[in-house]
Amino acid sequence: MNQALALRAAAFGLVAALLTRTAPAEDSHAHWSYSGATGPAHWAEEDATFTACGPGTDRHQSPINIDSAAKKDLPPIQFDYKPIPLKVTDTGHSFQVNAPPGSGGITIGADHYELVQFHFHEPSEETFHGHHNAMVAHLVHKNAKGELAVVAVQIRTGKENAFLKPVFDDFPAKGSTERDMPGATIDLTTFLPRTHGYYTYEGSLTTPPCSEGVRWLELKLPVEASAAQVQAFAARYSHNARPTQPLNGRTVAESKD
Ligand SMILES: [Zn+2]
Numbered sequence: 001m002n003q004a005l006a007l008r009a010a011a012f013g014l015v016a017a018l019l020t021r022t023a024p025a026e027d028s029h030a031h032w033s034y035s036g037a038t039g040p041a042h043w044a045e046e047d048a049t050f051t052a053c054g055p056g057t058d059r060h061q062s063p064i065n066i067d068s069a070a071k072k073d074l075p076p077i078q079f080d081y082k083p084i085p086l087k088v089t090d091t092g093h094s095f096q097v098n099a100p101p102g103s104g105g106i107t108i109g110a111d112h113y114e115l116v117q118f119h120f121h122e123p124s125e126e127t128f129h130g131h132h133n134a135m136v137a138h139l140v141h142k143n144a145k146g147e148l149a150v151v152a153v154q155i156r157t158g159k160e161n162a163f164l165k166p167v168f169d170d171f172p173a174k175g176s177t178e179r180d181m182p183g184a185t186i187d188l189t190t191f192l193p194r195t196h197g198y199y200t201y202e203g204s205l206t207t208p209p210c211s212e213g214v215r216w217l218e219l220k221l222p223v224e225a226s227a228a229q230v231q232a233f234a235a236r237y238s239h240n241a242r243p244t245q246p247l248n249g250r251t252v253a254e255s256k257d
Helices: 003-021 040-046 048-053 227-234
Strands: 070-072 077-081 084-090 095-098 104-108 111-121 135-142 148-157 178-186 198-204 212-219 223-225 253-255
Touching: 040 048, 104 148, 111 148, 148 227
Parallel strands: 070 253, 148 212, 148 223
Antiparallel strands: 077 104, 084 095, 084 178, 095 111, 104 111, 111 135, 135 148, 198 212, 198 253
16 A cells, blocks of 8 residues: 555544544443343343343342332422423433432432432333333432432323423434533423322332332322323334333332322
């Protein structure tokens, strides 16, 4: 190869490398998806850190099907959210809004957790007597020890949801990971259902690495979103829901309200 050709080859190599670098963000991580060879049944094989996603009778994984629950005097979930910047992130598996420090959170009895982020699944991952809702929002919180508590808000088809409107009307463009609306804020308080009775159980993240020790708080009362809003989400992320997992001896508790 002469020098000019070598230079051109080198330049082509550089361009190719740059093009590769601008591939979707999830390509830089282990591949996992919701179907086929990289779907939920294969997550544990995808990466050495994903072993908790695999089968085992000692596993305490999420989501679950909630069929029966023991009514107990559970402390109420006290919500104390502050408005947060409306910046929507495309994680490659869902749309997510990250909460900056100081966004408020939840208190259950003596336990306080700060809001970290919220994201969506279509349909709902958790089922109730085997039934999925149209979607679910997972509101992820963390306490001072780094332990997670997730509040799940079921979404069924009905009236347009005013809280979801600014999020769902304008998702990040395909190929871009973020859509920022400078100055705009949203307040999760306005998204919560009228009453906050809940089911609770110990589970895991529903995405790799499927880490356990997650406190799940499943609100009983759903909120509504229009069919057009559900379709807008499904047009970008359809069936981004892990199948329900075995209880393996766990029980579900239910608040009396
Ligand atoms: Zn989730």
